[in-house]
Amino acid sequence: MIRISARRVAIFGGVYSNHLALEATLADAAAAGADEAICLGDLGAFGPHPDRACEIVRQAGIAVVQGNYDHSLGHGLPDCRCGYTDPRDNRFAALSYRYTYARTAPTHRAWMRDLPPAIRLSLDGCETLLCHGSPRRANEFLWESSTSDAFLAWLLDTSDAAALCVSHTGLPWTRELPPGRRVVNVGAIGRPANDGDPRVVYAILTAAPEGGAPGVEWRRVAYDHSALASEMREEGLPEEFAETIETGWWTTCLEVLPQKERARGRY
Amino acid sequence: MSLEHSRPRARSHPDPTAPPILEPGHLDALWLQVTGTLCNLRCGHCFISCGPDNRALGLLSIEDVRRRLEESVGLGVREYYVTGGEPFLHPGIVDILTLALSYGPTTVLTNGTLLKPRHVELLAAAAAGRFSLEFRISIDGPDPASNDGLRGEGSFERAMEGFDLLVSFGFLPIVTVVRTWETEADPEVYRRIVAMLRERGCEKPRVKTMPALRIGAEAQRSGGYAADERVVSGMLDDYDLDQLVCAHARVVTDHGIWVCPILLDAPDGNLGDDLTVAARAPFALSHAACHTCWLHGAICSNPGVVAPETPFATAGAAT
Numbered sequence: 030m031i032r033i034s035a036r037r038v039a040i041f042g043g044v045y046s047n048h049l050a051l052e053a054t055l056a057d058a059a060a061a062g063a064d065e066a067i068c069l070g071d072l073g074a075f076g077p078h079p080d081r082a083c084e085i086v087r088q089a090g091i092a093v094v095q096g097n098y099d100h101s102l103g104h105g106l107p108d109c110r111c112g113y114t115d116p117r118d119n120r121f122a123a124l125s126y127r128y129t130y131a132r133t134a135p136t137h138r139a140w141m142r143d144l145p146p147a148i149r150l151s152l153d154g155c156e157t158l159l160c161h162g163s164p165r166r167a168n169e170f171l172w173e174s175s176t177s178d179a180f181l182a183w184l185l186d187t188s189d190a191a192a193l194c195v196s197h198t199g200l201p202w203t204r205e206l207p208p209g210r211r212v213v214n215v216g217a218i219g220r221p222a223n224d225g226d227p228r229v230v231y232a233i234l235t236a237a238p239e240g241g242a243p244g245v246e247w248r249r250v251a252y253d254h255s256a257l258a259s260e261m262r263e264e265g266l267p268e269e270f271a272e273t274i275e276t277g278w279w280t281t282c283l284e285v286l287p288q289k290e291r292a293r294g295r296y
Numbered sequence: 297m298s299l300e301h302s303r304p305r306a307r308s309h310p311d312p313t314a315p316p317i318l319e320p321g322h323l324d325a326l327w328l329q330v331t332g333t334l335c336n337l338r339c340g341h342c343f344i345s346c347g348p349d350n351r352a353l354g355l356l357s358i359e360d361v362r363r364r365l366e367e368s369v370g371l372g373v374r375e376y377y378v379t380g381g382e383p384f385l386h387p388g389i390v391d392i393l394t395l396a397l398s399y400g401p402t403t404v405l406t407n408g409t410l411l412k413p414r415h416v417e418l419l420a421a422a423a424a425g426r427f428s429l430e431f432r433i434s435i436d437g438p439d440p441a442s443n444d445g446l447r448g449e450g451s452f453e454r455a456m457e458g459f460d461l462l463v464s465f466g467f468l469p470i471v472t473v474v475r476t477w478e479t480e481a482d483p484e485v486y487r488r489i490v491a492m493l494r495e496r497g498c499e500k501p502r503v504k505t506m507p508a509l510r511i512g513a514e515a516q517r518s519g520g521y522a523a524d525e526r527v528v529s530g531m532l533d534d535y536d537l538d539q540l541v542c543a544h545a546r547v548v549t550d551h552g553i554w555v556c557p558i559l560l561d562a563p564d565g566n567l568g569d570d571l572t573v574a575a576r577a578p579f580a581l582s583h584a585a586c587h588t589c590w591l592h593g594a595i596c597s598n599p600g601v602v603a604p605e606t607p608f609a610t611a612g613a614a615t
């Protein structure tokens with residue numbers, strides 16, 4: 030298990046080939062004084078030129094947790110394991126997976142295959158577990174409105190951690206649990222948070238004050254989203270994907286959203 | 297307990313024709329059978345033969361519900377499913393759902409025909425908190441012709457009135473449809489149902505299709521299972537056990553805790569009265585219905601709750 034020790038850590042997930050948002054995020058994290066940046070997986074999917082994001086992350090030497098997409102690409106599985114039943118969602122998921130698989134260099138795929146399923150972070154002594162979906166399954170969705178406090182407390186207990194950071198859903202949220210514990214879903218930097226704002230989201234985790242839970246600073250990152258949308262169109266990716274990047278509203282893969290999260294979006 | 301110990305496990309039997317034993321994983325979902333087997337409808341495909349005079353299982357009191365919810369906290373339960381029979385036959389259903397929502401995300405499975413504006417108004421207020429209240433409404437096709445034969449004359453329109461009422465209060469009900477057509481027609485039926493819901497003014501249609509469970513009333517309708525449609529030892533090797541409902545759920549009834557929401561007619565499905573013990577009790581997957589679970593996976597949970605880790609047909613790599 031990789032162990033990292035730090036006091037102020039930028040944690041982002043769901044890159045989804047958005048190399049422009051990735052560069053902007055790393056610049057923002059450096060400007061915000063983060064002493065580490067860690068990626069919670071899913072480098073590819075959805076966006077254009079998947080190799081670019083891989084190169085940026087690998088060159089920066091950033092620690093990466095394996096996401097379900099990285100796992101599927103790395104092992105050459107036939108799909109992304111998101112488990113949609115809606116034929117429309119499935120069509121988009123398949124399009125995106127086929128494109129990403131074909132454009133990801135074999136060396137990057139081999140690298141993805143060997144990424145660790147979790148990283149342990151000592152946040153100034155506070156034991157923090159970082160994973161993609163949940164500590165037990167890379168493709169488990171931890172949505173804010175469909176996850177009880179009792180379940181989160183159980184996940185922390187069984188993981189021997191006081192804090193847990195996940196991604197996978199693409200929607201950011203955090204919950205503090207007594208005593209001094211915290212769960213954070215850092216959202217995704219690859220596509221906006223389905224709230225009509227094209228900026229993307231990540232979190233900076235900060236060391237806990239005496240007796241408290243670790244802190245979270247939410248960072249909203251603006252980047253040249255129009256340029257990304259143009260690249261997507263040039264690459265022949267679905268217009269629906271480009272629309273999400275431009276408008277900040279999700280257009281696909283909506284069936285897995287719980288009532289509350291679904292009700293907030295446009296579609 | 298460690299995460300490793302909270303994973304479900306299958307124990308094979310040395311006899312290859314014997315059913316495997318499933319040792320359940322963590323208790324994710326607690327089902328509350330609040331109206332037992334009592335239902336205002338008498339559907340031709342109901343897998344527990346519910347009806348207006350089936351009192352095999354009775355009503356749970358709000359005190360029963362409260363006690364089980366309290367116990368579930370210590371067990372780390374993630375979400376609650378409220379079902380029957382028809383839960384809206386319970387005089388205390390609004391209080392039950394409000395209470396469950398104070399513990400965690402709650403889904404209610406209803407036929408939609410008994411929803412009253414007063415219920416829905418109170419529930420919309422209760423659902424303003426942190427957790428989602430999901431409604432699942434069962435119908436059997438996109439129109440009365442495909443629905444009413446199974447569910448009774450006029451039931452389509454009544455269910456859809458319930459649906460409209462929920463939508464008018466901001467709910468996005470998941471329309472649940474039991475597959476009584478050929479699997480190949482899935483995308484087509486799905487599209488027709490989505491179109492029908494849009495036509496009724498629902499801008500965010502949500503649909504879940506479920507395989508028919510050929511037990512209960514459905515066994516008489518469709519002839520039940522063939523003798524070789526059973527789960528036997530070996531079939532769970534390399535199988536994603538998280539897909540099986542009984543790997544992560546238990547059902548509270550007025551007669552004790554049941555292994556899953558499907559086998560409520562099976563005497564061996566009763567795992568006693570102690571939820572902590574029942575949550576960890578191994579169970580032999582000896583029933584014909586287990587074969588349907590094995591084949592389709594995740595048939596009872598909401599869409600997105602358990603995505604498959606290993607697909608059922610791993611046909612070659614992507615190109």
Ligand code: SF4
Nearest residue numbers: 335337339342346407
């Ligand atoms: S299928 Fe549902 S609505 Fe129909 S009889 Fe059974 S419990 Fe009642």
Ligand code: SF4
Nearest residue numbers: 541542556558586589
């Ligand atoms: S019917 Fe399905 S959920 Fe119930 S015990 Fe059998 S496999 Fe498990």
